[in-house]
Amino acid sequence: MNYLTSLLKELVAKRKLIWELSKADFRKRFVGSYFGVVWMFIQPIVTVLIYWLIFGPIGFKSAPPVPNASYVQWLIPGIAPWFFFSEALNCGTGCLQEYNYLVKKVVFKVEILPVIKLISCLFVHVFFVLIMFFVFLISGKKPELSWIQIIYYSFATSMYALALTYLTSAIQVFFKDMAQIVSICLQFGMWLTLIMYSEQLFLDKGLTMAPMILKLNPFYYIAAGYRDSMLTGDWFFMRPTLTVYFWAVTLITMLVGLKVFKRLRPHFSDVL
Numbered sequence: 001m002n003y004l005t006s007l008l009k010e011l012v013a014k015r016k017l018i019w020e021l022s023k024a025d026f027r028k029r030f031v032g033s034y035f036g037v038v039w040m041f042i043q044p045i046v047t048v049l050i051y052w053l054i055f056g057p058i059g060f061k062s063a064p065p066v067p068n069a070s071y072v073q074w075l076i077p078g079i080a081p082w083f084f085f086s087e088a089l090n091c092g093t094g095c096l097q098e099y100n101y102l103v104k105k106v107v108f109k110v111e112i113l114p115v116i117k118l119i120s121c122l123f124v125h126v127f128f129v130l131i132m133f134f135v136f137l138i139s140g141k142k143p144e145l146s147w148i149q150i151i152y153y154s155f156a157t158s159m160y161a162l163a164l165t166y167l168t169s170a171i172q173v174f175f176k177d178m179a180q181i182v183s184i185c186l187q188f189g190m191w192l193t194l195i196m197y198s199e200q201l202f203l204d205k206g207l208t209m210a211p212m213i214l215k216l217n218p219f220y221y222i223a224a225g226y227r228d229s230m231l232t233g234d235w236f237f238m239r240p241t242l243t244v245y246f247w248a249v250t251l252i253t254m255l256v257g258l259k260v261f262k263r264l265r266p267h268f269s270d271v272l
Contacts, residue, residue, distance in 0.1 A: 003258050007111055018112055022119035029120070044083050044128055051075055051196060065198040066231045073139060076132050077226035078195040081157045084125035085219065086186045088158070092117040092165030093172050093182050096268060104269045111261065114165040118158055125154065136230060149229040149236060157222050160250045166257030170264045173271050193219045221246040 011018065052072050066074055095117045102108045129150055137143070172178040190196070192214060199211035214220060221242045228234040236243055 003262055004255065007258065010109055011112065011115060014109065014112060018116055018119065021112075021116045022123075025116055025120040026123050041127065041131065044079070045131075047083075048072065048076060048079065051079075065200050066227070069231055070139070073136065073141070074227065074231065075196070076135060077230040078223040080125070080128050080132050081153065081222050081226050082190060082193070082195055082219070083128065084121060084154070085157050085161050085222070086190070087124065088118050088121040088161040089164055089168065089182060089186065090179070091121055092161070093168040093179050095165075096169050096173050110265060110268065111166075114162060114169055118162050118165065122154070122158065129154070132230070141230075144233055146229045146233040146235065150226065152236060153222055153225040153229065156225070156246065156250075159254070160218055160222070160246075163250055163254035163257050166254070166261045170257075170261040173264065173268050189217070189219070193217050193223060195223050215242075218246050218249045 052075070092114045095113045096103055096110065099113055102113065103110050133143075133147070168178055168182055194211070194214055199214070202208070202210040221239070224239070224242070225236055228236075228238075
């Protein structure tokens, strides 16, 4: 816990450096590309389009569990945070390898590198959230006060992704296959989280335990929270048990990740 406190102080003290490096990292990802930042929208938009064709009015006509909502309106709030989370974890896992020249500097605080990657990915997420708002507005949905909760749930997503990144980035330095393992886990994770389908799919088949097990995934809280914010208007304090569970898991993951990071940090420069 002391290490976490000192890290927070370090992040506040070097906030200007972190901000500038985050902007530089964001720009670097699209340097040399003809379409530049346009590419960051292509994958999520194409993914939403594909699932709309499969499960929407043209395909299997999957009905969302929220009344008066189309499948796309139900899908986007679930898939938007997942894209942010998966990108942050994928990019963050290799951040020490990518910035090895900074890791080798004695005076540089390497703990800020996962934060830099996270903020860089957050820039993309902000744009995608704006697209989500636009889709809801043009489909006739009126803005509601609950939409402001997206800020809270984006913060929750950031903290959970950062907690895991401290663990995976430290291991990646010594175990190069970690990035591939993370990528595979994220592919499974997308389907093991109630993002593409609702729990009603299992309840209709009498599998009452399946939704309870899937809800143990901390990301369920985030996906459900985005949908509550955009569709039902429910507030996060209306899910007290899930809220406490999510932040308890996130805090434990953060402490474990930072402990592993701190233990392995002295050996980073020897391997990179």
